[in-house]
Amino acid sequence: MTDVFRPGYHFTPPAHWMNDPNGLVFYDGEYHLFYQHHPHSNVWGPMHWGHAVSRDLVNWQHLPIALVPDEQGMIYSGSAVVDWEDTAGFGKEALVIFFTYNKNYYETQNLAYSLDKGRTWTKYEGNSILTPPPDTPDFRDPKVIWYGSRESGHWVMSLAAGRSIRFYTSSNLRDWEFSGSFSGHGSADGVWETPDLFELPVDGGPATRWVLTVGIGNGGPAGGSATQYFVGGFDGMTFHSENPPEATLWADWGADFYAPQSWSDEPNGRRIAIAWLSNWKYAIFTPTAAEDWRSAFSVPRELSLRRTEAGIRLVQRPIAELESLRGEHRHWENIIVGPAQNLLAGLEGYQYEIIAELEPEPNTTEFGFSLRVGSDEQTVVKYELERCRLVIDRTHSGSVDFHADFAAVHAADLALRENRLRLRILVDRSTLDVFAQDGLLSMTEAIFPSAGSRGMELFTTGGGLKVRRLDVYFMSAAKFL
Secondary structure (H helix, E strand, O other): OOOOOOOOOOOOOOOEEEEEEEEEEEEEOEEEEEEEOOOOOOOOOOEEEEEEEOOOOOOEEEEEEEEEEEEEEEEEEEEEEEEEEOOOOOOOOOEEEEEEEEEOOOEEEEEEEEEEOOOOOOOOOOOOOOOOOOOOEEEEEEEEEEEOOOOOOOOEEEEEEEEEEEEEEEOOOOOEEEEEEEEEOOOOOOEEEEEEEEEEEEEEOOOOEEEEEEEEEOOOOOOOOOEEEEEEOOOOOOOEEEEOOOOEEEOOOOOOOOEEEEEOOOOOOOHHHHHHHOOOOOOHOHHHHOOEEOOOEEEEEEEEEEEOOEEEEEEEEOHHHHHHEEEEEEEEEEEEEOOOOOOOOOOOOOEEEEEEEEEEOOOOOEEEEEEEEEEEEEEEEEEOOOOOOEEEOOOOOOOOOOOOOOOOOEEOOOOOEEOEEEEEEEEEOEEEEEOOOOOOOOEEEOOOOOOOEEEEEEEEEOOOEEEEEEEEEEEOOEEEE
């Protein structure tokens, strides 16, 4: 690999610009991944839909661009379904994608279909299938799901409209009726975008809740764009939150987790999501453009719900398939390290995974990991005991001067459990996915370290640290064909 910044196992476009994931659907052995793409530039521009497929969500095959702009406008974000019963009349088991046309800031909803496993796409001659209400300039990102049994259910579309989500229902994917809206909850600091809607068991079942995820263009916990979520009920017509309006639940507390979408028809019944690993504050300035590509996606995460003292919360864990990339392994357990020790001295790498269960001794004030360490460079993931929070410090993470808001310290409140912190950290050439307390909290960050910054350190300040368990796996690169 010659690129300094191109990740080894995070999805990136073959070249040029990428942002939101779109149209995630599984069909006939393949996970389809579409994405917002400008194939002629490293900055945002006339949006196309890029396309790739995978059989394991780890290794990917790039396919030709699926949708290109035309006289009706640019191709904005959307979703995909398998029309198992040919409700639309395009053909049994047709793949159908829904997207937003944007022309001169006028946004409409549209569809296209494929009868050859997604290799070619036909735009519906009856487009547009949905036009905006009066005085609604932001009207985009349709997420379509099937609600109810296959015999008696119906299609539902969730659609971002200003600072609200509107819901529509249909029996045939072509004709839609408004059924309700959701607003007035959570953060409204930025325009709402890219909704997703799905049902999950609580603590493995049998009780369930519905989850609505929403991207916001500004006001995230780390500044700029971010993703919030709501937990509640959905009756096939509209969504109701079970939390008070002032409650804001963040899907991720890092700076770079936006517009997540989940796969439809996942064959093992899992809810798996992926997100754009960037932030609208500085996305067009990141230094990967020198390598003729820009932006990556997070690792795919399996989603679940956990009941906590604060209420039911979203849990994210890296998918099990990523373990296929594990190579050389180092393991420690039940040892105590002091402030002057570095258990990881001599270990170096660009892409690796850390799994740790750590317990601070008395007088310890903070502990954690320094990652991608080099000359005057490091990214720090640490826990501060006095403030009970998890922190990522990327102020000296490498190239940081391309935007004034990039070099920053980001933090999230987090309680120890039985005085222990459980961490899972996936490090790649320019990405960092951090999961704490078995996925109850996640922080996702872009970093741009020099090629020579390969070191790592486990540190503790003020007192000792009991290492209940520590594993380091060096990760192989995924295949991108």
